[in-house]
Amino acid sequence: MTLRPRAPLVVVGDTLLDRDIEGRAERLAPDAPAPVVDEQARRARPGGAGLSAALAAGDGRPVTLITALARDAGGDELRELLRCFGVEVVDLGLAGTTPEKIRVRAGGRALLRLDRGDGGEPGPVTASGRSALTGAAAVLVSDYGRGLAARADVRAALAALDPDVPVVWDPHPRGPAPVPGARLVTPNAAEAAREVPEPAGRPQGAVAEAAARGAELARRWRAVGACVTLGERGAVLAFAEGTPLAVPARSAAHGDPCGAGDRFASALAALLADGELPSSAVGGAVAVASAFVAAGGAGAVRAETETEAEAAPGAPEDPRALAHRVRAAGGTVVVTGGCFDLLHAGHAAMLGAARSLGDCLIVCLNSDRSVRRLKGAGRPVVREDDRAALLRALACVDAVAVFDEDVPERVLRDLRPHLFVKGGDYHAAELPEAATLAEWGGRAVTVPFVAGRSTSKILEEVALRGA
Structure with a gap:
C-alpha cells in the first residue's frame, strides 16, 4: 500500500524542537557512576505535531501545520526546519519559550533526555487556520498536552468540519478528550489503560485488553473507532460495537521506536485522506510505522535529504x-x-x-x-x-x-x-x-x-x- 499524493492534509497541534546529541561513551566520570559522552554530532528536527507534519510532507503530500511557535531562537529554528521539509505553517503564536527535548545518545542508545522551555499559552485560531481546515482532505490532531487542542476556538473549528472529512485524534494524557465525531482516535496501550483501568469483561492478554479499552473509548469519545497502538505488537482497531481488528507489526530488529506514534498517526490520516477504509488504513499505517522504526526512527529524520523510509513509506526494506x-x-x-x-x-x-x-x-x-x-x-x-x-x-x-x-x-x-x-x-x-x-x-x-x-x-x- 502506498500513500498517493492527493488533497492536503492538515495537522493541528503542539510543536516542539527535538535535538539529538550523538556521541561515544567509553568511560565513566571520576566523580559519579555516570558515562562521559564525547560529542560527535548534533542534529535538530521538528517534534510533536511538527514531526507528524514533516513525515507526512516527506510522503509527497501538501501539508499545512496549524501550531503555535514562540518568538525566540528555538522558534526561528523550527520555522526554518519546517520550511525545509516543505510544511506550510499557520502560526498562532506562543507566549513563552520554545519547548525542547534533547536526547543524549551513544552506541545507538539513548542515555539521557533533557527537557527545557516553558511553552506558554497558544494564540487564537486565525482566518488562515480556518481556511486550511476547510480545504483539508483529512485532519490529524497531534495533541502533546500543551494547550492548543484544548482551546475552545480550535475545538469549535474542528467540530464544524464537514462529517466527510476524516479526523484522526492522537491524544495525550495531559490533553482534553477528542472532539466528538472523530473518525479514529489513536491512544497507545498505556494511555488507553490510564483512561480505562478496568475494561469490561476482564479480558486476558494485551490484544484482548486493548480491544476492550478501545471499544470503551470509542463509546466514551463518540468516535467511529479507537485504534490502540501496541508498539512492536502492532495495533488493535476497536469499535463501540462489533468485532475488533488486530494488526500485527513486522519485527524491526535494532530499530529506534522514537517517533513511531507520530509516524503511525500521520500515515493513518494520509491513508484516510486517500479514501481508505479504517481497517485498511490501520494496516497500512502499521506497515509504515514498522518500516520507520527499522530505518532508525525519528533519529534518522533529516530535513536536507529524504531517507529511504520517508521517500517510499511502507516500501520494502533495503x-x-x-x-x-x-x-x-x-x-x-x-x-x-x-x-x-x-x-x-x-x-x-x-x-x-x-x-x-x-x-x-x-x-x-x-x-x-x-x-x-x-x-x-x-x-x-x-x-x-x-x-x-x-x-x-x-x-x-x-x-x-x-x-x-x-x-x-x-x-x-x-x-x-x-x-x-x-x-x-x-x-x-x-x-x-x-x-x-x-x-x-x-x-x-x-x-x-x-x-x-x-x-x-x-x-x-x-x-x-x-x-
Whole structure:
C-alpha cells in the first residue's frame, strides 16, 4: 500500500524542537557512576505535531501545520526546519519559550533526555487556520498536552468540519478528550489503560485488553473507532460495537521506536485522506510505522535529504542498508539464497531456522532469468515480484535482494553477511558461495532439511493429478 499524493492534509497541534546529541561513551566520570559522552554530532528536527507534519510532507503530500511557535531562537529554528521539509505553517503564536527535548545518545542508545522551555499559552485560531481546515482532505490532531487542542476556538473549528472529512485524534494524557465525531482516535496501550483501568469483561492478554479499552473509548469519545497502538505488537482497531481488528507489526530488529506514534498517526490520516477504509488504513499505517522504526526512527529524520523510509513509506526494506545497520549495532547478519518458486513448508522451516541464527535474515532471490537458466523452460512458475512479495510477508524474512547471476557473489560482497545458510540437502563445503564468504571471514552453514518437500515434487504431483 502506498500513500498517493492527493488533497492536503492538515495537522493541528503542539510543536516542539527535538535535538539529538550523538556521541561515544567509553568511560565513566571520576566523580559519579555516570558515562562521559564525547560529542560527535548534533542534529535538530521538528517534534510533536511538527514531526507528524514533516513525515507526512516527506510522503509527497501538501501539508499545512496549524501550531503555535514562540518568538525566540528555538522558534526561528523550527520555522526554518519546517520550511525545509516543505510544511506550510499557520502560526498562532506562543507566549513563552520554545519547548525542547534533547536526547543524549551513544552506541545507538539513548542515555539521557533533557527537557527545557516553558511553552506558554497558544494564540487564537486565525482566518488562515480556518481556511486550511476547510480545504483539508483529512485532519490529524497531534495533541502533546500543551494547550492548543484544548482551546475552545480550535475545538469549535474542528467540530464544524464537514462529517466527510476524516479526523484522526492522537491524544495525550495531559490533553482534553477528542472532539466528538472523530473518525479514529489513536491512544497507545498505556494511555488507553490510564483512561480505562478496568475494561469490561476482564479480558486476558494485551490484544484482548486493548480491544476492550478501545471499544470503551470509542463509546466514551463518540468516535467511529479507537485504534490502540501496541508498539512492536502492532495495533488493535476497536469499535463501540462489533468485532475488533488486530494488526500485527513486522519485527524491526535494532530499530529506534522514537517517533513511531507520530509516524503511525500521520500515515493513518494520509491513508484516510486517500479514501481508505479504517481497517485498511490501520494496516497500512502499521506497515509504515514498522518500516520507520527499522530505518532508525525519528533519529534518522533529516530535513536536507529524504531517507529511504520517508521517500517510499511502507516500501520494502533495503537489504544493503539493513545489513549495514545491523553490523554497525554489533548484530549478526544472516543471508540465504534460492529460487523459492512455489514457496512450501520446507522453505518456511529453513527460513525460520536461518533467522534464529542472527539478528536479521536477508534472502538472495534468483531473478526470473536466473531461474530459467538453472531450472529450464517453464520455470519459474511464479514471477520474481510475487516470489519476493511472498518472502517479505514471512515474519522471519527482513529483506529480499533479487540477483541475475547463477551465484549471488556480487550481492554477497555488498551485504558481507556473517552467515550464509542453506538447507541440509547441501554440504557447506560444496556451496559455491563459500569462497566468496571467506573473503571477509563469513561462514556457510546448513540447517536441518525437511525431507520430501520440494517445488519439483509439487509440480510432479500437479502434473499427475491433471493427467
